Amino acid sequence: MxxxxxxxxxxxxxxxxxxxxxxxxxxxxxxxxxxxxxxxxxxxxxxxxxxxxxxxxxxxxxxxxxxxxxxxxxxxxxxxxxxxxxxxxxxxxxxxxxxxxxxxxxxxxxxxxxxxxxxxxxxxxxxxxxxxxxxxxxxxxxxxxxxxxxxxxxxxxxxxxxxxxxxxxxxxxxxxxxxxxxxxxxxxxxxxDLAGFLYKTVEFEGVASHAGLDPFSGTNAFSMASLFTTALGLGRQQLREDVLVRMNPVVPSTEMTTNVVPHRAVVGTDVRSIDLDYLGEVAARVDRAAHGCAQALGGTAHITTEMGYLPFIxxxxxxxxxxxxxxxxxxxxxxxxxxxxxxxxxxxxxxxxxxxxxxxxxxxxxxxxxxxxxxxxxxxxxxxxxxxxxxxxxxxxxxxxxxxxxxxxxxxxxxxxxAIAPVPAGALSAVPSSDPEATR
Incomplete structure (x- = not known):
């Protein structure tokens, strides 16, 4: 043929x-x-x-x-x-x-x-x-x-x-x-060759309040998220250029309304590099930025790290x-x-x-x-x-x-x-099914 x-x-x-x-x-x-x-x-x-x-x-x-x-x-x-x-x-x-x-x-x-x-x-x-x-x-x-x-x-x-x-x-x-x-x-x-990456999900937690009547009692989680994305951009000056560091923060869909100070905002971002050791260092900087931005505005940050992929040589x-x-x-x-x-x-x-x-x-x-x-x-x-x-x-x-x-x-x-990210539960205990049809 x-x-x-x-x-x-x-x-x-x-x-x-x-x-x-x-x-x-x-x-x-x-x-x-x-x-x-x-x-x-x-x-x-x-x-x-x-x-x-x-x-x-x-x-x-x-x-x-x-x-x-x-x-x-x-x-x-x-x-x-x-x-x-x-x-x-x-x-x-x-x-x-x-x-x-x-x-x-x-x-x-x-x-x-x-x-x-x-x-x-x-x-x-x-x-x-x-x-x-x-x-x-x-x-x-x-x-x-x-x-x-x-x-x-x-x-x-x-x-x-x-x-x-x-x-x-x-x-x-x-x-x-x-x-x-x-x-x-x-x-x-x-x-x-290709880069490797981690994926960070940062949930900023504040306090809800009426945005018109009493914004003074609120703590704006979306402001923390905005400050965080700005910090990532400003921090790029201190990142090495030779190992192709990339970050692309995005804000997923949200339940925010204009008459409530948002108590919660989520930012997801990848953290990429062709250097696995430096990838871990940059990831630590991202975590510090998230916690610092939350603390600066009176809130907290909860960070989840998911391993993406390893660099491809x-x-x-x-x-x-x-x-x-x-x-x-x-x-x-x-x-x-x-x-x-x-x-x-x-x-x-x-x-x-x-x-x-x-x-x-x-x-x-x-x-x-x-x-x-x-x-x-x-x-x-x-x-x-x-x-x-x-x-x-x-x-x-x-x-x-x-x-x-x-x-x-x-x-x-x-x-x-x-060594650089949490490993999913069961990653070392999963056993292939003896029935090839079982996973269909």
């Missing part, structure tokens, strides 16, 4: 995902579309379900019992919340302005080609395809409810999959992601397979390999903590990632050329695996998180 011949089916699937975006841990329609495709093209291979909507399918080991390595191709199922986008779901604000719908299409095109041609048997590695929920760190109230119900432990889909043992039989991983902004020609990118050795594949490609004309790190983040960073991981990024879009103008403009590049390059790289990846092959345990991952 050629990539050109399967393109109409892949394009229809990807367009369907664009038209029906779903948020993390709720990608039921998306997962169903992926599973239907895997059943049609998977030659009866068993499909493992995990973490509400996740799916995993492993191609058989070519030489069971040998020391061959197994590499996972990882795609993400969820959409981002960007309600300003004209194609956003009016009820949820969800839209694939992240390009995750195309990740799914690329991974499925590669899977179908490898199975139909039998080329997977020619690779020096064994291959697994994993479709992971909840990469975007959004819709946190819903995820908190799922955690309270015991349905999930981690807000991020890859840490959840790591906890459940989905990657226990995997030695390295290849992730995928779209590049925003119109490129000069068909483009792919390698070796772009791409494995430069593995990237060599994609560089070789690009050199032999006649249709993809541009390779970006010198951008360095950017302040975007993703839970590929958590996976890269455990094992060597790379992310193949690809153009074919116009507009800003997560913005109101993001759209696919070159579907043939995205859904034909990129899967072809991906397969070409996978078939030679065995020659580009690092030696020794680094591996850290999930327990080490939890210990690293615990």
């Amino acid at each position: 050629s990539f050109d011949s399967i393109y109409p089916e892949i394009r229809a699937l990807v367009d369907g995902l664009w038209d029906h975006p779903e948020l993390g841990y709720a990608e039921t329609r998306t997962a169903r579309a992926v599973e239907d495709f895997l059943v049609r093209h998977g030659a009866g291979l068993p499909i493992e379900h995990f973490s509400t909507t996740g799916l995993k399918v492993a191609l058989p080991a070519v030489d069971p019992g040998s020391d061959r390595r197994r590499v996972a191709v990882v795609a993400e199922l969820d959409a981002v919340i960007s309600p300003a986008h004209p194609d956003a779901d009016p009820a949820t604000g969800a839209v694939h302005a992240c390009g995750h719908h195309t990740q799914v299409g690329i991974a499925l095109a590669a899977f179908a080609h490898l199975v139909s041609t039998g080329e997977w048997k020619q690779a020096g590695i064994d291959l697994t395809f994993v479709f992971v929920p909840a990469e975007e760190f959004v819709d946190l109230a819903h995820r908190a409810e799922l955690r309270e119900q015991g349905a999930i432990t981690w807000f991020g889909g890859k840490p959840e999959a790591m906890m459940l043992g989905v990657f226990d039989d995997v030695d390295a991983a290849v992730c995928l992601h779209a590049i925003g902004g119109l490129q000069d020609g068909p483009t792919v990118e390698i070796d772009c 791409q494995d430069r050795t593995m990237s060599g397979a994609f560089r070789d594949a690009f050199d032999q490609d006649e249709r993809i004309t541009h390779l970006i390999e010198d951008r360095g790190a950017i302040a975007a983040a993703g839970d590929a960073g958590d996976l890269s903590f455990m094992m060597p991981t790379v992310q193949l990024s690809y153009g074919g879009f116009d507009g800003t990632i997560h913005g109101r103008d993001f759209r696919m403009v070159d579907p043939e590049h995205v859904l034909i050329d990129v899967p072809r390059l991906l397969v070409r790289a996978l078939l030679r990846l065995d020659a580009h695996l690092p030696e020794p092959l680094r591996r850290r345990s999930y327990e080490e991952y939890v210990a690293t998180i615990a």
